Amino acid sequence: MEIFLIGLAVIALLIAMMSVKIVHQGYRYTIERFGKFTRVAEPGLNLVTPFIYRVGRKINMMEQVLDIPGQEIITKDNAMVAVDGVVFFQVLDAAKAAYEVSDLYTAIMALSTTNLRTVMGSMDLDETLSKRDEINARLLNVVDHATESWGVKITRVELKDIRPPADIVNAMTRQMKAEREKRASILESEGMRQSEILRAEGEKQARILQAEGMKEAAFRDAEARERAAQAEANATKSVSDAIEGGSVQAINYFIAQKYVEAIGMFATSPNAKTILFPVEATQLMGTLGGIGALAREAIGKDLAEGIVPSVPRVERKD
Numbered sequence: 001m002e003i004f005l006i007g008l009a010v011i012a013l014l015i016a017m018m019s020v021k022i023v024h025q026g027y028r029y030t031i032e033r034f035g036k037f038t039r040v041a042e043p044g045l046n047l048v049t050p051f052i053y054r055v056g057r058k059i060n061m062m063e064q065v066l067d068i069p070g071q072e073i074i075t076k077d078n079a080m081v082a083v084d085g086v087v088f089f090q091v092l093d094a095a096k097a098a099y100e101v102s103d104l105y106t107a108i109m110a111l112s113t114t115n116l117r118t119v120m121g122s123m124d125l126d127e128t129l130s131k132r133d134e135i136n137a138r139l140l141n142v143v144d145h146a147t148e149s150w151g152v153k154i155t156r157v158e159l160k161d162i163r164p165p166a167d168i169v170n171a172m173t174r175q176m177k178a179e180r181e182k183r184a185s186i187l188e189s190e191g192m193r194q195s196e197i198l199r200a201e202g203e204k205q206a207r208i209l210q211a212e213g214m215k216e217a218a219f220r221d222a223e224a225r226e227r228a229a230q231a232e233a234n235a236t237k238s239v240s241d242a243i244e245g246g247s248v249q250a251i252n253y254f255i256a257q258k259y260v261e262a263i264g265m266f267a268t269s270p271n272a273k274t275i276l277f278p279v280e281a282t283q284l285m286g287t288l289g290g291i292g293a294l295a296r297e298a299i300g301k302d303l304a305e306g307i308v309p310s311v312p313r314v315e316r317k318d
Helices: 002-019 094-099 104-121 125-130 132-150 166-244 248-267 281-299 301-307
Strands: 020-023 027-033 036-041 044-047 053-060 064-074 080-091 152-163
Touching: 002 020, 020 027, 027 094, 036 053, 036 094, 053 094, 064 104, 080 104, 094 132, 104 132, 104 152, 125 132, 132 152
Parallel strands: none
Antiparallel strands: 020 044, 027 036, 027 053, 064 080, 080 152
C-alpha cells in the first residue's frame, strides 16, 4: 500500500512538472491540443495540461540577423559582380511565423537572394556601385511586403560588399585616374586664364592711370605756359604804355632784359669756356642804370634795389 501511494505521489509530481512551462523573455511558445494550435504562451510561468496540450514551436521574438551568402550576379550591362549582404528581421506574430511557413530562416534567405538578383540585374554596373542606398531600399520594400503574411517585419537590408571582376576594377582605376588628371588640367587652365585676365586688367588700369597722369600734367603745363604768356603780355603792355608816355627808361628796361637773357644763354652753354663781347662794358652798365631808374619810378627806390636782376659772371676777352 505504501508503495502504491509513493507511486501515485511520484506520478502526480511528474504530471505537475509536465504541466509547468516556463517561457523565457524574448520568446513565445505555441500551445497545441492534439496537434492543433490553440494559443501562444507568453513569457513567464504557464500551466499546460499534459498529454492533451503540448508546446508546438518555440519562436524567437527578438530582432535577428540573417546573412545572405555571396553570389554571382549579372548586371544589366552584362558585368559579373559578387555580392553578399545581411537581413535584419523580427517576428511580430508567433503563430504565423510558426504555421504559415515551414522554415522561416530558409524562406527569408531564399526570398532575399532572388530579389537581390532581380534588383541588381536591372541596373548597370556603375549604378550598382554608386546606388547602394537605392538597392537597399528596393530590397527592403520587396522582401518586407512578401514576409508580411508570415508575421515577420524586415527592418533593414544591407549589402556588405560588391566585388566586380579584377579587369573591371583595373579599368575603373584607370578611368578614375584619367578623370582626375583631366580635372587637374582643367583647373590649371582655369587658373592660368584667370591669372592672365587679372594681369591684363592690371596693365589696363596702369595705362589708364598713366594716361590720366599725363593728361593732368599736360593740362597743368599748358596752364603754366598760359600764365607765363599772360605775364609776358602784361609786362610788354606795361613797357609799351611807358614808351608811349615818352619814358626813355622803359626802352632801356626792355632792351636790357633781352640783353641779359642773351648773355645768360651764352654763359650757360656747355661748350662756351670764354665769351667775347663786341660792346663796351659801360654800355651794359648804362643799360642797367636805366633799369634801376625805371624801377624807382615804378615801385619805389627800396623795392627796386631788391629786385635788380643779378648779372651772370662772365670772363671778357678782347
